[in-house]
Amino acid sequence: xxENIVAHSLEVSKVALFxxxxxxxxxxxxxxxxxxxxxxxxxxxKTVCLQTKEDHTQAGYCLLKEIGYDRIGxxxxxxxxxxxxxxxxxxxxxxxxxxxxxxxxxxxxxSLDERFVDLxxxxxxxxxxxxxxxxxxxxxxxxEHKIFVILKIDPADLQHLxxxxxxxxxxxxxxxxxxGV
Numbered sequence: 001x002x003e004n005i006v007a008h009s010l011e012v013s014k015v016a017l018f019x020x021x022x023x024x025x026x027x028x029x030x031x032x033x034x035x036x037x038x039x040x041x042x043x044x045x046k047t048v049c050l051q052t053k054e055d056h057t058q059a060g061y062c063l064l065k066e067i068g069y070d071r072i073g074x075x076x077x078x079x080x081x082x083x084x085x086x087x088x089x090x091x092x093x094x095x096x097x098x099x100x101x102x103x104x105x106x107x108x109x110x111s112l113d114e115r116f117v118d119l120x121x122x123x124x125x126x127x128x129x130x131x132x133x134x135x136x137x138x139x140x141x142x143x144e145h146k147i148f149v150i151l152k153i154d155p156a157d158l159q160h161l162x163x164x165x166x167x168x169x170x171x172x173x174x175x176x177x178x179x180g181v
Contacts, residue, residue, distance in 0.1 A: 005043050007107035011162075013039035015109060016100035018161055019147060020093075026150050028091050038075035038097045057081075081136065082143070091150065095143050102140050109159045112140060 001009075016039040020030040045059035052059075057080050064073030077083075078094045079101050086092050103109055105118050116137045124130040148155050 001044065002047050004106060005046055008104055009040050009043055011104045011107045011109065012042060012097070012100045014161055015039075015103055015158060016096050018158070019096050019100065019151075022151050022153075023091050023096070023147065028150065030091065030093055030096060034071060034075065035093050035096055037069070037072045038079070038093065039100060041072060042076050042079040042097055042101060044076065082139065086143075086146075088146065091143075091147055095147070099140060099143050099147060103158055109162050111156065111159070112137065112144060 013036055016035050017032065020028075020032050020035045024030055024032070041060065041064065043056065043060070045054070045063055046056040048054075049056035049059050057077050061073040061077035064070070064076060075094050075097050079097050082094060082098055086095050102112060102115055105115050110118075116133060119133055120130065124133055144155055
């Protein structure tokens with residue numbers, strides 16, 4: 001794997017694990033080991049596919065399935081586009097990894113707006129590509145809303161993971177304890 005893809009995957013894993021841990025604290029049943037493995041491996045086939053022009057999501061799925069990691073492969077297959085609408089009240093491993101990937105541009109945590117500006121610049125070569133990206137953005141905004149309604153924090157708080165800051169709900173809670181509230 002190219003070094004920039006490794007750096008991207010490490011950052012996606014950081015975001016995905018943070019979200020999963022926080023969602024589990026709110027009663028979700030996300031498999032942390034599965035999320036971590038899928039986030040780290042989501043672009044496992046990308047380097048090869050840059051040359052072959054194959055779909056790296058499907059190539060990654062096939063590779064992982066071939067070596068016995070079917071469930072991880074199923075998540076990897078959906079890290080660009082979710083194949084089905086999820087349960088409106090629970091968040092799946094597929095949704096977490098898909099969302100985390102959308103929040104990381106190269107190796108930086110960014111907003112969805114920033115990420116989609118970048119994606120349109122790089123891949124929006126024609127009207128069909130632009131329409132595809134618009135559908136993808138609309139779909140991931142639904143996932144973002146579902147995740148952050150459960151977490152009760154602002155999506156912008158994820159950007160603080162890069163600096164090691166504490167998201168706003170935890171910060172407020174800690175500040176309240178320090179002030180004797």
